[in-house]
Amino acid sequence: MTATGTAAPLLLLDTVTKRYPGGRPALDGVSLAVTPGRTTGLVGESGSGKSTLARLALGLLAPDAGTVRFAGQDPYRLRGPSAAAVRARLQFVPQNPRGSLNPGLRAGSAVAFALAVHGTPRRQRAEAVAGLFRQVGLEPGLARRYPRELSGGQLQRVAIARALATGPELVVCDEPTSALDPGSQAQVLDLLAELRQRTGVGYLFISHDLAVVRQLADRVSVLRHGRVVEEGPVADLWSAPAHPYTRALLAAADDRAPG
Ligand SMILES: Nc1ncnc2c1ncn2[C@@H]1O[C@H](COP(=O)(O)OP(=O)(O)O)[C@@H](O)[C@H]1O
Numbered sequence: 001m002t003a004t005g006t007a008a009p010l011l012l013l014d015t016v017t018k019r020y021p022g023g024r025p026a027l028d029g030v031s032l033a034v035t036p037g038r039t040t041g042l043v044g045e046s047g048s049g050k051s052t053l054a055r056l057a058l059g060l061l062a063p064d065a066g067t068v069r070f071a072g073q074d075p076y077r078l079r080g081p082s083a084a085a086v087r088a089r090l091q092f093v094p095q096n097p098r099g100s101l102n103p104g105l106r107a108g109s110a111v112a113f114a115l116a117v118h119g120t121p122r123r124q125r126a127e128a129v130a131g132l133f134r135q136v137g138l139e140p141g142l143a144r145r146y147p148r149e150l151s152g153g154q155l156q157r158v159a160i161a162r163a164l165a166t167g168p169e170l171v172v173c174d175e176p177t178s179a180l181d182p183g184s185q186a187q188v189l190d191l192l193a194e195l196r197q198r199t200g201v202g203y204l205f206i207s208h209d210l211a212v213v214r215q216l217a218d219r220v221s222v223l224r225h226g227r228v229v230e231e232g233p234v235a236d237l238w239s240a241p242a243h244p245y246t247r248a249l250l251a252a253a254d255d256r257a258p259g
C-alpha cells in the first residue's frame with residue numbers, strides 16, 4: 001500500500017488562500033489531499049490556520065484563491081438535491097463536543113436528527129441510534145441522557161456516532177481529543193482507528209500535537225503561519241523531520257511523552 005495510493009483523492013485542496021478581513025492570510029497557498037480510506041494529518045500550533053482549513057474542506061467557507069474539491073465537487077457551492085447526498089459523505093467531529101451538542105436535546109436525539117436528515121425512516125431510527133451507540137462503545141441506554149449528564153469522552157463518542165450516522169467517506173476531525181483527559185484521549189484515538197478499519201472511512205485529522213497525529217495519520221502536513229512547511233509520510237517526519245519547525249513540534253511532543 002503506497003502512502004498516496006493510486007486512487008483519486010477524496011478531498012483535494014489546491015493552492016488555497018484565505019484571508020479574514022483585516023488580517024494576514026490565515027492560509028497562504030496550501031495544498032493537501034486525503035485519499036479514500038486513508039488519514040491525512042494536519043499539525044501546527046494554535047493560530048496556524050488548521051480550523052480555517054477544516055472549514056474550507058467542509059464547505060463552510062469559500063477560498064479567496066485556489067480550489068477545494070470533495071469527490072470532485074466544490075463543497076461550498078453544493079446546491080440542489082445532490083447537495084444533501086454529498087454532505088452525507090463528508091462529516092465533522094469538533095474539538096469541543098459539549099459546545100457542538102444542543103444542551104436541551106438528549107444524546108440519542110442528536111444522533112436521530114442526523115439520521116432523519118439522512119432520510120432514515122422514523123420507525124428505524126431508535127434501532128439505528130442504538131446500533132451507532134454500540135459502534136462507538138456507548139451503552140445504548142445513554143441515548144436518553146442530556147449532554148450535561150455525560151463525560152467529555154462519552155460526549156465525543158456521541159459526536160462520532162452522529163458523524164457516522166450518514167455513512168460518511170470522510171470525517172474531518174478538528175482536535176477531537178484536545179479537550180479530553182489523557183485516558184479518554186487514548187480511547188477516542190483507538191476508536192477512530194477501529195472505525196476506520198471497520199468502515200473504510202477516511203479522516204482529515206487535525207491536532208496541534210504531532211504525537212497524537214502520528215497515532216492515526218498515514219501522511220502529515222505541517223502548517224505554520226498558514227503555510228505548509230513540510231509534508232510526507234508520518235513515519236518519515238517523525239524519524240527525520242526536515243524543517244526546523246517540525247523538529248520543534250517533535251521536541252514538544254517528546255517533552256510530553258511519559259518517561
Ligand atoms: N472568524 C475569524 N475572523 C478573523 N480572524 C480569524 C477568524 N478565525 C480565525 N482567524 C484568524 O486566522 C488565523 C488562523 O486561525 P485558525 O484557523 O483558527 O487556526 P488554528 O485552528 O490553527 O488555531 C488566526 O490568526 C486567527 O486569529
Ligand SMILES: [Mg+2]
Nearest residue numbers: 050051052174
Ligand atoms: Mg483550531
